[in-house]
Amino acid sequence: MSARIxxxxxxxxxxxxxALDAVNALGATAQxxxxxxxxxxxxxxxxLPGGFAHGDYLRPGAIARFSPVMSAxxxxxxxxxxxxxxxxxxxxxxxxxxxxxxxxxxxxLTFISRSCTxxxxxxxxxxxxxxxxxxxxxxxxxxxxxxxxCDDATYEQLVxxxxxxxxxxxxxxxxxxxxxxxxxxxxxxxxxMPHPERAVSALLGSEDGRVLLDGFIAASQxxx
Amino acid sequence: xxxxxxxxxxxxxxxxxxxxxxxxxxxLELALYGVMWSEHCSYKSSRIHLRRxxxxxxxxxxxxxxxxxxxxxGDNIAVAIRIESHNHPSAIEPYQGAAxxxxxxxxxxxxxxxxxxxxxxxxxxxxLSDARQRWLVEGVVSGISGYGNSVxxxxxxxxxxxxxxxxxxxxxxxxxxxxxxxxxxxxxxxxGVGNLAVLLGSSTGRDGIGGVSVLASAGFSGEDGAASLDDxxxxxxxxxxxxxxxxxxxxxxxMLDRGLVVGIQDLGGAGLVCATSETAARGGVGMxxxxxxxxxxxxxxxxxxxxxxxxxxxxxAIVTPEGWPAVKALCDKWExxxxxxxxVTDPETNAHGESVGMLRIRDGFDGEILASVPAASLADDxxxxxxxxxxxxxxDFINSDDPTVNEPVxxxxxxxxxxxxxxxxxxxxxxxxxxxxxxxxPGHDAALLRLAGPGLPAxxxxxxxxxxxxxxxxxxxxRAGTAxxxxxxxxxxxxxGATAIAVVNCLNFGNPxxxxxxxxxxxxxDGLGDACxxxxxxxxxxxxxxxxxxxxxDIDPTPVxxxxxxxxKLISPPPGWQWRSGDSVVLLGTREAVGAQPFPLGGTQWAxxxxxxxxxxxxxxxxxxxxxAHWVTSEVAQICAGEESDLTAVHDVGSGGLAAAIAEMASExxxxxxxxxxxxxxxxxxxxxxxxxxxxSNVDALxxxxxxxxxxxxxxxxxGGERVTFAPLIxxxxxxxxxxxxxALDESLHPVA
Numbered sequence: 012m013s014a015r016i017x018x019x020x021x022x023x024x025x026x027x028x029x030a031l032d033a034v035n036a037l038g039a040t041a042q043x044x045x046x047x048x049x050x051x052x053x054x055x056x057x058x059l060p061g062g063f064a065h066g067d068y069l070r071p072g073a074i075a076r077f078s079p080v081m082s083a084x085x086x087x088x089x090x091x092x093x094x095x096x097x098x099x100x101x102x103x104x105x106x107x108x109x110x111x112x113x114x115x116x117x118x119x120l121t122f123i124s125r126s127c128t129x130x131x132x133x134x135x136x137x138x139x140x141x142x143x144x145x146x147x148x149x150x151x152x153x154x155x156x157x158x159x160x161c162d163d164a165t166y167e168q169l170v171x172x173x174x175x176x177x178x179x180x181x182x183x184x185x186x187x188x189x190x191x192x193x194x195x196x197x198x199x200x201x202x203x204m205p206h207p208e209r210a211v212s213a214l215l216g217s218e219d220g221r222v223l224l225d226g227f228i229a230a231s232q233x234x235x
Numbered sequence: 236x237x238x239x240x241x242x243x244x245x246x247x248x249x250x251x252x253x254x255x256x257x258x259x260x261x262x263l264e265l266a267l268y269g270v271m272w273s274e275h276c277s278y279k280s281s282r283i284h285l286r287r288x289x290x291x292x293x294x295x296x297x298x299x300x301x302x303x304x305x306x307x308x309g310d311n312i313a314v315a316i317r318i319e320s321h322n323h324p325s326a327i328e329p330y331q332g333a334a335x336x337x338x339x340x341x342x343x344x345x346x347x348x349x350x351x352x353x354x355x356x357x358x359x360x361x362x363l364s365d366a367r368q369r370w371l372v373e374g375v376v377s378g379i380s381g382y383g384n385s386v387x388x389x390x391x392x393x394x395x396x397x398x399x400x401x402x403x404x405x406x407x408x409x410x411x412x413x414x415x416x417x418x419x420x421x422x423x424x425x426x427g428v429g430n431l432a433v434l435l436g437s438s439t440g441r442d443g444i445g446g447v448s449v450l451a452s453a454g455f456s457g458e459d460g461a462a463s464l465d466d467x468x469x470x471x472x473x474x475x476x477x478x479x480x481x482x483x484x485x486x487x488x489x490m491l492d493r494g495l496v497v498g499i500q501d502l503g504g505a506g507l508v509c510a511t512s513e514t515a516a517r518g519g520v521g522m523x524x525x526x527x528x529x530x531x532x533x534x535x536x537x538x539x540x541x542x543x544x545x546x547x548x549x550x551x552a553i554v555t556p557e558g559w560p561a562v563k564a565l566c567d568k569w570e571x572x573x574x575x576x577x578x579v580t581d582p583e584t585n586a587h588g589e590s591v592g593m594l595r596i597r598d599g600f601d602g603e604i605l606a607s608v609p610a611a612s613l614a615d616d617x618x619x620x621x622x623x624x625x626x627x628x629x630x631d632f633i634n635s636d637d638p639t640v641n642e643p644v645x646x647x648x649x650x651x652x653x654x655x656x657x658x659x660x661x662x663x664x665x666x667x668x669x670x671x672x673x674x675x676x677p678g679h680d681a682a683l684l685r686l687a688g689p690g691l692p693a694x695x696x697x698x699x700x701x702x703x704x705x706x707x708x709x710x711x712x713x714r715a716g717t718a719x720x721x722x723x724x725x726x727x728x729x730x731x732g733a734t735a736i737a738v739v740n741c742l743n744f745g746n747p748x749x750x751x752x753x754x755x756x757x758x759x760x761d762g763l764g765d766a767c768x769x770x771x772x773x774x775x776x777x778x779x780x781x782x783x784x785x786x787x788x789d790i791d792p793t794p795v796x797x798x799x800x801x802x803x804k805l806i807s808p809p810p811g812w813q814w815r816s817g818d819s820v821v822l823l824g825t826r827e828a829v830g831a832q833p834f835p836l837g838g839t840q841w842a843x844x845x846x847x848x849x850x851x852x853x854x855x856x857x858x859x860x861x862x863x864a865h866w867v868t869s870e871v872a873q874i875c876a877g878e879e880s881d882l883t884a885v886h887d888v889g890s891g892g893l894a895a896a897i898a899e900m901a902s903e904x905x906x907x908x909x910x911x912x913x914x915x916x917x918x919x920x921x922x923x924x925x926x927x928x929x930x931x932s933n934v935d936a937l938x939x940x941x942x943x944x945x946x947x948x949x950x951x952x953x954x955g956g957e958r959v960t961f962a963p964l965i966x967x968x969x970x971x972x973x974x975x976x977x978x979a980l981d982e983s984l985h986p987v988a
Contacts (some may be wrong), residue, residue: 022570023386023478029671029690045568058670063385064480134479152351153384209668214685216806 013096014039014231015016017054019100020086021046021075028207030097032210034058037221046078050175056137056231057084059100059205061153071099071114071156072106081107093137093230094200097156101202110193110202111169112161114154116215118185119190120157126217128180129191129205136176136194141226148219148232152183152191157204159186159193172196199230219233238262241719242269248618253489255728257610263606265572266539267613270505271512274781277617280747281779284760292773294736301635302343302423302501304412304775306737308801310694311415311668312686318702318741318797320780324472325407329374333407334475340411341388342501346550347482348421348491349413350688352670354383356393356409357741358661359794363424363983368397368619370982371405380664381407385477386484390665391682394702394795395658395980398843403785406772408741410702410797417563419491419539423500425514425522430497432511432522432577432629433562436483436549439507443473443545477529479548481573486569487550492690495558495565502549508542508613510718511577512594515610518855521580521592522610525600528576529954538605553579556858590749612638617704619984624757634711636849638842641837644916647894647964651919652841654891655898655976659867660984672784672810675699680887685805694710697875701798705890705922707792707838707853713755713792713879716838717762718769722864722924724798724889725770730927731809731865732871733800738767740777740796748783755792763794769857772798813904814884814930814954820900820908821937822893822949824863824926826918828853833915840891841920862927862941866944869928881933888926892963894919896928897951901959909960916964930954 016039020027026168027043041058051057064075084226085141088094088109096104113216121127123197128149131142142148161169166187169222184204192203197218207220239249242265252260254787260268274280285677290298296313297305303317321336337354344351356379361368383390388411425432473879490496498518499512507524515522527536554562559575566573578600582590594613596606609616627633662677674697675683681701685695703724708716725735740763745752757781767774783790792795814820827833830853839848867885874880883902888896901907931937932949941948960966 022482023385023479025385025669032671045717062387063478063481066476067385068478082465099965120668121377122384124384124666124668125663139605151668153668209671212671215668215671215805216808 014055015053016041016227016231017044017051017057018042019044019046019057019059019080021064021078023066023181024060024062026097026206028056029208030060033224034209034228036211036227037224044080046080046225048085049079051083051087056227057087059096059103061098061100064099064103072102075103076107085109088200091197091199094225095138095227096202097206097208099206101204102156104200104202110195112159112193114156115158116156117158121197123183124153125151127152127183127205129177130159130180132178133171133176135172136198136201137230138192138203138223138227139176140230142222147180149217150207150210150220154204156182159190161187169193175214176201218222243273244269246824248272251618255616256610261606262594263539264608266543267508267608269545270508271613272555273615274504276509278779279617280622280781281638282621283621283924284620284757285777287760288764288774289381289767290773292779295773295775299774299776299965302346303599304737304739305347305420306775306799307699308686309696311692312694312699313415313418313420314799315344315347315739316351316739316797317343317410317776318739318795319778320741320743321407321409322404322743322780322783325375328472329371330378331472332475333375333378335473336407336409336478336482337379337382340409341386341484342503342550346413346423346501347415347486348419349415350488351388351411351484352411352672352688353389353391353682353684353700354409354411355391355702357701357704359396359398359401359406359793361399362397363962365402368402373790375407376661376664383474383478383739384666385779386481386660387669389667389669391667391684392677392702394819396921397531397659398588398706398791400790403944404783404790406743406783406793408795410739412698412700412799414691416690416692417855421491421499421512421763423517424498425518425520426556427497427581428520428581430579431554431558431559431581432551432555433573434549434576435486435552435553435566435571435573437476437479437510437546438530438532438572439541439544439546441536441540441544444543450760459939461612473545475547480907482569482571483548486566486571489538490552490916495562496552496554498553500551500882501553504545506542506544510863512610514551514553515592515594515680516614519582519592521582521594522577523580523595523597523600524577527599528572528573529573540618542596542894549607550672555666566719577988596718622747622753623750624754627751630728634851636852637837637846638833639837639848639917642842642847647814647916647919648967650785650841650844650896651894651965652972652975653844654895655972656979657976658980659977660889660980672803673712675731675949679812680728681733683731683802683809684732687971688773695804696804697798697889699731699802701727702795703727704793704795706793707840707843709759709794710791710848711838712852716763717759718795719852719924720794720796721763721766721770722855722860723889724796725864726924727793727869728800730871730885730887732868733802734868735772735798735800737775737799738796739773740794742777742779743783743790743793743795744781745784749789749806752789759792759794766855770861788976802872802875806878807875809871809875810882810884812884812886812900814900815871816885816906816907816955818929818930818932818954819934820928820951820954821934822926823867823941823946825859825947826949827836828921828923829856829904830854834921836913836917839920839922842963863925863946866946881931881936883930884930886928887924888928890922892922894961898959898972900928902976904954905969906954907956907958907969908952908954909956909958912961913965914961919961
């Protein structure tokens with residue numbers, strides 16, 4: 012049976028259809044889960060898609076972390092299930108404490124939407140498990156607050172525990188140490204600012220996101 | 236000043252209102268007429284001219300006059316498209332002006348039942364050497380970015396024009412396309428006596444009161460243009476909330492999907508009075524509106540403020556009493572406010588025995604009647620003016636002051652470099668990829684999208700959209716300039732393999748009380764009508780923005796045309812601009828322009844840069860143009876359909892002429908071109924549509940096909956090396972072109988003090 016992936020939708024999410032389409036196109040079965048739900052029972056993996064959850068009011072992810080669904084996401088992650096935060100979803104996961112660090116406004120203080128090259132710097136996460144170390148991927152970024160930051164102690168832990176899973180080849184936004192994606196200690200919760208779901212079709216310019224989403228779907232299947 | 240004049244109504248308009256009512260209007264009623272009969276809402280100066288445009292053709296499902304034009308795109312999918320201006324608000328408060336422009340046009344699209352899929356923004360500012368212009372550009376672009384990205388509709392293109400005539404009156408136009416399953420098409424009609432009018436979305440505040448009448452229907456007349464009026468007019472600018480809009484879109488589309496509404500209408504200019512009177516007038520019914528039921532943002536608002544507020548992110552849905560609980564529950568889920576503010580009523584019979592739907596404003600449904608006017612008189616009975624027209628007295632002199640004839644060649648290298656501007660600084664701030672549809676995004680000839688989206692039937696088709704304008708052409712000859720602008724749009728679509736199917740227009744002009752402006756408007760409409768008929772295209776919607784002037788100076792006539800195109804099968808991207816080393820580079824299309832001059836420089840970037848604003852523009856041979864454009868379309872469409880082709884790159888010769896087209900292609904390819912020529916500076920910099928630069932891996936095959944299609948073709952050279960050379964006039968390294976092109980805009984916006 013194909014992996015059942017929850018696409019967690021907050022009011023103000025706007026990449027939910029793209030995530031749904033991409034995950035379905037790669038052979039999994041995706042389904043929306045509204046933010047007021049309190050359970051992720053029956054799902055093998057969860058994606059928090061991009062957008063502006065709760066309007067990004069206060070700051071990105073700050074209100075979404077209080078949505079009812081987030082306690083379900085928390086226990087889902089603690090049970091070892093794969094959880095992926097893309098862009099705004101990454102911001103939500105850091106605000107919820109499921110991932111270390113924070114995303115601050117881009118250096119230059121403008122929204123940036125363009126293609127970026129990222130390199131795989133760890134394959135121990137559910138997102139990068141199918142990729143090769145040092146593999147370079149062309150994936151679009153699309154954010155205003157994507158500059159990853161954390162304190163020195165957290166950074167040293169990230170490095171020591173191999174939690175930095177993607178780095179930008181040319182840093183677009185001022186992220187600390189070119190960080191584009193991090194995972195938690197176990198590797199089952201991952202957040203990234205680039206949009207892999209926008210890179211699954213040659214017609215649209217890149218298929219490099221497939222290897223990431225394929226890995227995530229495969230990991231979801233393993234757990235179930 | 237008498238009240239009616241303060242509300243923007245003339246003495247004769249007051250007399251008309253008295254005639255309609257058979258009595259003196261009360262102040263609230265006057266306020267309703269003031270906004271509904273404003274130039275912005277009633278098109279009273281332009282409507283008699285707009286009637287000359289062709290509006291019918293195969294595939295037109297909804298033409299002008301509705302919230303958006305709708306075309307049948309095949310596969311049971313309809314495409315809705317609309318273009319609007321938000322010029323005056325943006326002149327005063329650029330971020331909110333531009334942001335609410337985006338919000339407003341999205342509502343026009345989803346009002347039709349269509350999911351908004353893409354936005355384009357043609358922008359016009361003064362020269363960037365002026366600090367105020369830089370402030371305007373940054374504000375407008377961040378407003379579009381801030382609202383559009385958040386609301387979740389990709390911005391896939393637009394235009395960027397700098398000219399002194401926009402210094403005090405920038406133009407911010409916005410085009411939106413959406414798509415819907417054909418059967419979901421809805422119109423803004425109220426019907427069914429006893430049905431409820433439900434106000435959805437944001438609460439109603441004092442923002443934007445008089446937006447249409449104070450702002451959009453008068454010029455900036457102060458001594459120093461917009462600056463002197465900033466403070467007085469700023470309260471008329473609305474404030475946008477993309478988060479509210481996003482929830483509103485999803486709630487409305489779900490309501491329409493589930494068949495819960497009878498009719499739906501957005502609240503835009505003129506707010507609640509416009510939405511209630513238009514829906515009632517279209518349905519031939521009356522409506523009672525209870526101002527006390529409207530959720531307010533602040534206390535103590537007067538009924539006229541509630542009725543004319545332009546608070547954003549609001550919709551009016553007509554629902555049956557039985558359907559109301561389901562609508563309420565749906566709105567609760569999306570956290571969208573919904574309150575019953577009106578009821579559909581039986582039409583009354585007037586003294587002449589005619590059936591008249593009355594719009595009654597009440598304080599409580601059974602409370603005092605504060606105003607009572609025929610709904611249709613607000614929506615449809617505004618006077619139409621055939622204002623005086625006069626060809627500008629100095630136009631002959633301007634046409635004779637011709638840079639084609641008497642401007643020295645100068646340094647073509649320097650000219651070319653100065654013309655190259657990559658707008659990436661702008662579009663890198665826009666999310667252009669949402670919905671996984673964008674095959675060709677901003678910065679190229681036309682945007683190309685998969686025809687797909689949530690809730691749409693499966694399709695392999697694509698839609699292409701371009702916006703085009705050339706106010707420099709139109710200042711010299713509005714009729715010919717507008718025809719050429721349409722051809723330019725069709726040529727842009729050809730480059731992505733799309734066949735044009737429909738046109739929308741945003742006519743930005745000066746003060747209609749100036750006879751020269753009315754002449755420009757009338758000529759433009761005739762130029763557009765003639766070119767549309769010649770090219771077989773219907774005009775399915777439009778917007779007229781008048782009073783674009785400051786300190787008595789009108790802007791150049793600026794018709795902005797949006798052209799929608801279709802690609803039958805889109806499974807592979809079109810070739811784009813990048814040629815490969817060894818490809819032959821070919822100029823397609825009739826080399827010389829129609830008209831008095833083979834290569835006119837009037838109205839070109841080249842001439843404008845030298846301060847030369849006179850001269851003549853080319854004519855349009857529609858048959859010759861169409862033959863070339865159709866052939867290019869079919870060549871590219873084959874590639875989109877996945878067929879093998881020797882064609883490796885395509886670009887339309889547009890702004891900046893042949894020299895700019897070649898430089899842009901070389902710059903994107905990183906591969907040069909040495910052309911044997913010989914070319915004159917006239918041919919290199921002349922701008923007229925109908926010419927394409929293409930690259931091919933098999934030049935003999937391409938030339939043979941062109942010959943068969945009776946399309947002129949001349950080989951320019953073979954791509955290779957690191958220089959762009961048109962001996963003896965131009966010789967530049969690609970790196971120099973590339974660096975100048977990519978840095979031009981950023982450096983102008985952020986000058987080193």
